Amino acid sequence: MVAARDEPSLERFLPMRDQGVLLSASDIDTYRACPLRYKFARVFRIPQEPTLNQRFGIAVHQVLERYHAAAEEGPGDASHGPTPPGSLTQLLTLLESSWRRGGFGDSDEERQLHQKAVAALTRYHERAQADTGTPVWFERQFNFRLGPHLVRGRVDRVDRLPSGEFELIDYKTGRPRSAEQLANDVQLSLYAIAAREAWGLEATRGAYYYLLDDQKVTIPGTAERAEWIRGVATQVAEGIKAQEFEPTPSARACRLCDYRLACPAAER
Numbered sequence: 001m002v003a004a005r006d007e008p009s010l011e012r013f014l015p016m017r018d019q020g021v022l023l024s025a026s027d028i029d030t031y032r033a034c035p036l037r038y039k040f041a042r043v044f045r046i047p048q049e050p051t052l053n054q055r056f057g058i059a060v061h062q063v064l065e066r067y068h069a070a071a072e073e074g075p076g077d078a079s080h081g082p083t084p085p086g087s088l089t090q091l092l093t094l095l096e097s098s099w100r101r102g103g104f105g106d107s108d109e110e111r112q113l114h115q116k117a118v119a120a121l122t123r124y125h126e127r128a129q130a131d132t133g134t135p136v137w138f139e140r141q142f143n144f145r146l147g148p149h150l151v152r153g154r155v156d157r158v159d160r161l162p163s164g165e166f167e168l169i170d171y172k173t174g175r176p177r178s179a180e181q182l183a184n185d186v187q188l189s190l191y192a193i194a195a196r197e198a199w200g201l202e203a204t205r206g207a208y209y210y211l212l213d214d215q216k217v218t219i220p221g222t223a224e225r226a227e228w229i230r231g232v233a234t235q236v237a238e239g240i241k242a243q244e245f246e247p248t249p250s251a252r253a254c255r256l257c258d259y260r261l262a263c264p265a266a267e268r
C-alpha cells in the first residue's frame with residue numbers, strides 16, 4: 001500500500017498552526033484532486049519544476065503586481081478614488097525586465113508567449129482606462145479562522161463596482177472556462193468568505209480575468225455558496241490533520257501531476 005496506515009506519524013511535518021491546519025485554496029484543490037499528491041507537495045515538500053506555462057503565468061502576475069504597486073500609492077480604503085494606472089510603456093517595460101529575470105529563452109514557443117504577453121498587457125491597459133469598476137486593492141492578503149483551522153491567501157485585485165458591490169478578481173493565463181464549468185470552483189468561493197470575515201465586505205462577487213483572451217468570467221452567487229465551501233474546506237483540513245493521504249488516481253489527475261513518474265499509484 002502506498003499510504004499504509006501503519007507508517008510513521010507525519011504529525012511534525014504537517015502545516016499546522018496551533019491546533020489547526022494552515023490551508024489555502026490551492027491546498028484544497030490539490031488535496032481534492034488527490035490526497036497523496038498533497039502529501040508529496042505540502043508534507044514532504046518535494047520541489048516541483050515549474051513548466052514553461054507556469055513560469056509564464058508567474059511572470060505576467062509579477063508584471064501586474066509591480067505595475068499597480070508603482071502607480072500612485074493606492075488608497076487602501078474603498079471610500080477613496082481610483083488608483084490611476086501607469087502608462088502602457090511602463091507596463092511593457094516591466095514585462096521586459098520580468099522576462100529577463102524569468103530566464104526565458106528565444107525558442108519559438110517562448111517568443112510566441114512573449115508576443116501573447118505583450119498583446120494581453122496592451123489590452124489590459126486599454127481595458128483599465130474604460131472599466132466602470134474602480135480598483136481599490138491589489139494583492140490583498142487575508143486569513144480567517146475555520147473552526148481550529150486557519151485559511152489564508154491573497155486576492156489579485158478588488159474592484160468597487162458602480163452598484164456598490166465589490167468584485168474579487170483572480171488573474172488567469174490559462175484557457176478560459178465558462179461559469180458552468182466553474183460550478184464547483186473553490187477559489188472564488190473561499191475569497192467571498194475571506195472578504196466578509198477578514199475585511200468586512202458583505203456584498204461581493206468573484207471573477208476570473210483570463211488575460212490572454214481578455215475575457216472576464218463572473219461567478220454568480222459565490223457568497224451564497226459559503227456553507228458549501230466551509231464544509232469542503234473543513235473536510236479537507238480534517239483529512240490532513242488525520243493524515244489521510246490515500247491516493248485517488250485518475251487519468252485526468254495523474255496526467256497533470258508532477259509526481260506521476262515516481263508515484264506507484266499513478267494511472268498511466
Ligand code: SF4
Binds near residue numbers: 040248260
Ligand atoms: S500520480 Fe496520480 S495517484 Fe499519484 S500522486 Fe499524482 S495524482 Fe495522485
